[in-house]
Amino acid sequence: MSAPELHLWHPFTQNGVDPAPLLIRGARGVFLETPDGRQILDAISSWWVNLHGHSHPAIAQAVAEQAARLEHVLFAGFSHEPAEELAAALGKIVPQPLRHVFFSDDGSTAVEVALKLALQYWNNLGHPEKRRIVALENAYHGDTAGAMSVSDDSPFTAAFNSWRIPILRTHSASCAHCPVGLTRATCHIECLNKLERLLSDEGHEIAAVIVEPLLQGAGGMIVHPEEFLAGVRRLTAAHGVLLIADEVLTGFGRTGRMFACERAAIVPDLMCVAKGLTGGFLPLAATFATDQIHDAFTGGERTRAFFHGHSYTANPIACAAANASLRIFQDEPVFERIAAIEKVHAARLAAFSSHSSVADVRHIGTVAAIELKVPDAGYLSSLRPRLYQYFLNRGVLLRPLGNVVYILPPYVITPEQLNFVYDVIEDSMSLDF
Numbered sequence: 001m002s003a004p005e006l007h008l009w010h011p012f013t014q015n016g017v018d019p020a021p022l023l024i025r026g027a028r029g030v031f032l033e034t035p036d037g038r039q040i041l042d043a044i045s046s047w048w049v050n051l052h053g054h055s056h057p058a059i060a061q062a063v064a065e066q067a068a069r070l071e072h073v074l075f076a077g078f079s080h081e082p083a084e085e086l087a088a089a090l091g092k093i094v095p096q097p098l099r100h101v102f103f104s105d106d107g108s109t110a111v112e113v114a115l116k117l118a119l120q121y122w123n124n125l126g127h128p129e130k131r132r133i134v135a136l137e138n139a140y141h142g143d144t145a146g147a148m149s150v151s152d153d154s155p156f157t158a159a160f161n162s163w164r165i166p167i168l169r170t171h172s173a174s175c176a177h178c179p180v181g182l183t184r185a186t187c188h189i190e191c192l193n194k195l196e197r198l199l200s201d202e203g204h205e206i207a208a209v210i211v212e213p214l215l216q217g218a219g220g221m222i223v224h225p226e227e228f229l230a231g232v233r234r235l236t237a238a239h240g241v242l243l244i245a246d247e248v249l250t251g252f253g254r255t256g257r258m259f260a261c262e263r264a265a266i267v268p269d270l271m272c273v274a275k276g277l278t279g280g281f282l283p284l285a286a287t288f289a290t291d292q293i294h295d296a297f298t299g300g301e302r303t304r305a306f307f308h309g310h311s312y313t314a315n316p317i318a319c320a321a322a323n324a325s326l327r328i329f330q331d332e333p334v335f336e337r338i339a340a341i342e343k344v345h346a347a348r349l350a351a352f353s354s355h356s357s358v359a360d361v362r363h364i365g366t367v368a369a370i371e372l373k374v375p376d377a378g379y380l381s382s383l384r385p386r387l388y389q390y391f392l393n394r395g396v397l398l399r400p401l402g403n404v405v406y407i408l409p410p411y412v413i414t415p416e417q418l419n420f421v422y423d424v425i426e427d428s429m430s431l432d433f
């Protein structure tokens with residue numbers, strides 16, 4: 001009897017309608033390579049994780065060396081050099097006073113950790129009534145239950161509504177679709193007023209507000225004014241509510257600074273990173289906390305401990321990859337590359353803004369988005385699969401978020417390569433899809 005065939009089940013993929021996945025056999029720099037030698041320019045950093053180019057030799061070497069020395073050890077009751085080194089390196093770059101780091105595996109788990117830390121913080125302080133969470137419209141924080149609860153309603157969450165924890169929802173500063181009908185040139189960030197009302201009326205029951213700082217990713221690459229983030233920080237501090245900054249996408253240079261929070265000169269109480277932490281090599285995430293939060297988990301009863309962990313918490317190989325990625329920030333002109341990307345975005349987007357099929361263009365740091373006018377706007381827009389296929393046929397990996405085409409390249413992309421990506425997008429706009 002022959003062995004039964006086991007089929008791969010890919011994420012966000014509907015086998016009845018989506019094309020078969022492309023086989024990739026190697027990757028170098030910005031290019032993915034298929035077995036028949038086709039080169040595909042990865043213009044979205046393989047789901048926003050890659051920073052310094054695929055298969056960067058320094059990270060590959062660090063991974064190989066670490067795997068041969070210590071592949072893994074449990075992280076409760078034990079520690080290891082790669083994690084200690086990583087904590088020290090991160091301590092030099094994360095906004096202060098975030099002085100404690102709790103490792104997990106992915107963006108979603110970093111968010112779960114932050115939410116649970118916020119709830120238990122108040123519980124340990126004798127305020128179990130502070131248990132509600134506020135999140136933004138258009139938010140996306142991941143696919144596990146807690147992260148999915150704070151994410152906004154979407155096709156990703158529809159089947160799980162009965163399971164999602166009820167949360168409070170406030171406006172996002174989506175200027176292209178202003179939630180309060182104003183325009184950025186003359187507004188005073190009135191979209192914050194709803195949050196202010198929520199915090200005044202229900203702050204005594206609210207544990208934390210969670211935001212994607214300055215850039216909401218999966219919700220449509222929505223760029224917020226810095227004043228909005230600064231306002232969220234001011235209001236949460238004034239009302240005794242914790243602020244969680246989900247920097248899973250924005251961390252490690254994506255918005256032009258190491259962390260988006262720096263652009264608004266704020267420090268959250270809890271901060272989540274993942275994706276770019278290992279330069280795109282391995283899953284590793286971190287949630288940072290202030291002394292104030294950490295100290296609520298110490299002293300007195302053992303039950304004050306944070307009873308949360310994952311088998312592969314702080315995996316040494318992943319930590320070694322992260323250490324190597326952070327060293328590249330020092331050894332290579334990473335922020336010069338980022339500045340060069342920003343320059344091309346600014347120059348090329350200007351031409352798109354006047355196009356009759358474009359509803360909005362926006363960019364921050366290395367991320368640019370072109371929102372197209374369509375009758376069925378949203379993640380399931382019928383234009384999206386056709387555009388996706390067109391781009392792939394032209395040798396460019398772009399995965400539009402519905403009717404929003406965005407570019408989020410590895411930092412090593414050259415201006416010529418980035419201009420080519422723009423040329424392909426421009427060509428797509430003259431086609432009759």
Ligand SMILES: Cc1ncc(COP(=O)(O)O)c(C=O)c1O
Nearest residue numbers: 106107108140141142217248249
């Ligand atoms: C802002 C943000 N938070 C959390 C996540 C979830 O991360 P992961 O897919 O690694 O679980 C994502 C993923 O896109 C994200 O963009």
